[in-house]
Amino acid sequence: QKEVEQNSGPLSVPEGAIASLNCTYSDRGSQSFFWYRQYSGKSPELIMFIYSNGDKEDGRFTAQLNKASQYVSLLIRDSQPSDSATYLCAVKYTGKLIFGQGTTLQVKP
């Protein structure tokens, strides 16, 4: 059974701080990794994807991948109250995306 593990949280950070969200996966052969954001009562939306070891930056978001440690993370700089949501880590296994349980982020003004 392929697994994607996340701490459910909630993770609480003050406005303007860096939020760090983490994810581990079980299949060493995985090649594609995704972060989705889901606001309460809404559907998941893709915010970042990463395929290679290292960092990938997009605005205030940075995705980090370490395949040797089977670890993916998402950093959100200058966190805003509008970033409060559940963040889902997803890993591609043989044509399908397997999601973690998600980490709930609360950004307090």
Added chain:
Amino acid sequence: DAGVIQSPRHEVTEMGQEVTLRCKPISGHNSLFWYRQTMMRGLELLIYFNNNVPIDDSGMPEDRFSAKMPNASFSTLKIQPSEPRDSAVYFCASSLRDGEKLFFGSGTQLSVL
């Protein structure tokens, strides 16, 4: 583009009734996925199609669940008979390539009483 369209948005039914959920993927997308989301189990993949062909249905919980994709622009997920434990949000998603950059519909909130 209108995005992935699901219907109905909400469905309330009684145990034992048949439920049919519908999905229209984004035009040009080759892959379609049905997920179920609950607080306890998170987002679970039920089945996915490539080019209208079912590829992996290992997530379908039991024979009461069935899914079809008769053409590139329409898919259904059917539960017959429904049970209270089927209550969840059911999402349909589509992508250009299998398992890459999924776009989700608004979901169907199913309540089985």
